[in-house]
Amino acid sequence: MNPDNIRIVLVNTTHPGNIGGVARAMKNMGLRHLYLVAPRDYPSEQAVWRAASATDILDSAVVVPTLHAAIGDCQFVVGTSARTRRIPWPLLGARQCAERIALASAREQVAILFGREDRGLTNEELQVCNLHLNIPTSDAYSSLNLAMAVQIVAYELCMLASTTELPDSEVDQWDAPFAALHDMERFYTHLEETLVDIEFLDPAAPRQLMSRLRRLYNRVRLDEMELNILRGILTETRKWVKRARAGKP
Amino acid sequence: MNPDNIRIVLVNTTHPGNIGGVARAMKNMGLRHLYLVAPRDYPSEQAVWRAASATDILDSAVVVPTLHAAIGDCQFVVGTSARTRRIPWPLLGARQCAERIALASAREQVAILFGREDRGLTNEELQVCNLHLNIPTSDAYSSLNLAMAVQIVAYELCMLASTTELPDSEVDQWDAPFAALHDMERFYTHLEETLVDIEFLDPAAPRQLMSRLRRLYNRVRLDEMELNILRGILTETRKWVKRARAGKP
Numbered sequence: 001m002n003p004d005n006i007r008i009v010l011v012n013t014t015h016p017g018n019i020g021g022v023a024r025a026m027k028n029m030g031l032r033h034l035y036l037v038a039p040r041d042y043p044s045e046q047a048v049w050r051a052a053s054a055t056d057i058l059d060s061a062v063v064v065p066t067l068h069a070a071i072g073d074c075q076f077v078v079g080t081s082a083r084t085r086r087i088p089w090p091l092l093g094a095r096q097c098a099e100r101i102a103l104a105s106a107r108e109q110v111a112i113l114f115g116r117e118d119r120g121l122t123n124e125e126l127q128v129c130n131l132h133l134n135i136p137t138s139d140a141y142s143s144l145n146l147a148m149a150v151q152i153v154a155y156e157l158c159m160l161a162s163t164t165e166l167p168d169s170e171v172d173q174w175d176a177p178f179a180a181l182h183d184m185e186r187f188y189t190h191l192e193e194t195l196v197d198i199e200f201l202d203p204a205a206p207r208q209l210m211s212r213l214r215r216l217y218n219r220v221r222l223d224e225m226e227l228n229i230l231r232g233i234l235t236e237t238r239k240w241v242k243r244a245r246a247g248k249p
Numbered sequence: 250m251n252p253d254n255i256r257i258v259l260v261n262t263t264h265p266g267n268i269g270g271v272a273r274a275m276k277n278m279g280l281r282h283l284y285l286v287a288p289r290d291y292p293s294e295q296a297v298w299r300a301a302s303a304t305d306i307l308d309s310a311v312v313v314p315t316l317h318a319a320i321g322d323c324q325f326v327v328g329t330s331a332r333t334r335r336i337p338w339p340l341l342g343a344r345q346c347a348e349r350i351a352l353a354s355a356r357e358q359v360a361i362l363f364g365r366e367d368r369g370l371t372n373e374e375l376q377v378c379n380l381h382l383n384i385p386t387s388d389a390y391s392s393l394n395l396a397m398a399v400q401i402v403a404y405e406l407c408m409l410a411s412t413t414e415l416p417d418s419e420v421d422q423w424d425a426p427f428a429a430l431h432d433m434e435r436f437y438t439h440l441e442e443t444l445v446d447i448e449f450l451d452p453a454a455p456r457q458l459m460s461r462l463r464r465l466y467n468r469v470r471l472d473e474m475e476l477n478i479l480r481g482i483l484t485e486t487r488k489w490v491k492r493a494r495a496g497k498p
Contacts, residue, residue: 024397025397027389028387028391028393028397030387050394053390053392095408136404136407137407138277138407140276141273141303142277143277144277145274147397148270148273148397151397151400151401155385155401155404159385173337173340174337175337195482198482198485198486198489200482200485212474213478216471217469220465226461226462226465229458229462232449233444233447233449237447237486240486240493241489241493243493244493
């Protein structure tokens with residue numbers, strides 16, 4: 001994927017706050033190129049405020065009078081759309097669409113069009129598109145805020161760009177190595193002895209107590225520091241039992 | 250997945266517009282239950298305006314003074330977080346986290362916590378969580394708008410709701426219900442008192458001991474029987490300390 005070949009195109013946006021929200025959403029997800037086709041109220045303080053630390057996206061936004069001026073040089077044009085249109089067009093969900101966009105962006109100029117807050121894109125505008133993109137929503141209320149729609153599409157693109165975002169395995173993000181089995185077994189012996197010592201566990205009638213404790217601590221996978229803490233607690237506990245049995249304060 | 254068992258919890262939100270944006274994002278994606286912990290400026294016209302046709306979510310939002318009042322009855326608590334914390338906590342990306350949330354919601358009450366616009370959740374708030382959720386972003390600008398963050402998480406949940414191919418819930422294969430948060434908090438109080446009592450924890454220099462123990466037991470998600478066992482051990486331990494201090498065998 002090449003984010004420099006992807007542009008977000010907002011058509012006839014009414015509320016400048018949405019333009020600012022879009023700029024922030026883009027920058028959060030690593031997109032840079034914003035085109036504004038005949039915005040109703042722009043530039044605007046409200047846009048700057050909502051953009052937060054993404055005012056650089058606003059500063060470099062390209063304001064044009066017509067859709068054609070925004071996308072004339074693009075090889076791949078995607079239009080966001082509600083599900084039902086009179087003439088069916090190739091339509092994919094945001095996730096699959098993001099894959100197509102990412103692929104195309106390697107070599108081509110790609111535009112993603114977002115329509116008016118109240119009416120979306122016109123049929124004419126949708127018909128310049130190679131592909132329509134739909135964001136799955138609840139049937140009860142399918143009208144997404146404009147900046148939210150951009151956020152979701154940008155997020156799906158970001159998910160494709162970032163294979164290294166989170167550490168691969170649990171171990172990489174942890175601050176102590178996980179305990180080895182022989183350490184766990186020593187811990188269970190220590191635990192069982194202590195429970196007998198404090199008379200919580202009756203060796204004559206152990207029931208399932210140790211099984212349940214084994215299940216608990218094996219399920220969590222203790223790290224070595226946690227294991228040391230728990231063993232420290234057991235050691236201290238047994239000292240108090242010894243002291244109590246000796247009868248001296 | 251059962252959306253009725255999922256609540257979105259906003260902690261100390263500053264801008265009412267964001268609360269409205271969250272309500273709309275939730276309804277768009279089929280979520281219904283919004284909790285507001287000590288919002289700075291609410292109710293508010295700005296919230297209503299941004300909610301658009303989701304004012305019903307605002308009308309039924311539960312406003313509470315403390316985080317505990319919002320999530321005390323929850324068995325599974327997820328906190329949104331930046332990547333780096335001093336004590337690493339189990340952390341998943343939004344997509345994988347949504348799977349865990351969807352699974353748990355089949356039978357349990359699930360809370361997803363979103364922090365303040367400027368500082369997110371505090372370390373203390375993050376430490377009541379079973380799991381941390383991170384939304385992948387660009388390294389250049391990782392601070393998402395609050396409503397955008399909710400939108401992405403809600404979208405990931407919505408994507409799962411539309412496919413029904415989830416495995417059986419963890420709860421279905423378990424023999425005891427998982428503990429609710431208010432029971433866990435009582436356990437942590439009991440544990441801390443006991444550790445002070447046996448002089449393993451020095452209240453004057455607590456270091457990270459309780460944080461590490463919270464992480465351990467929140468990670469594993471204790472079931473109610475395990476919780477009873479652990480509390481029984483603490484109760485017996487304290488008896489021995491008392492006996493030792495009294496100096497009688």
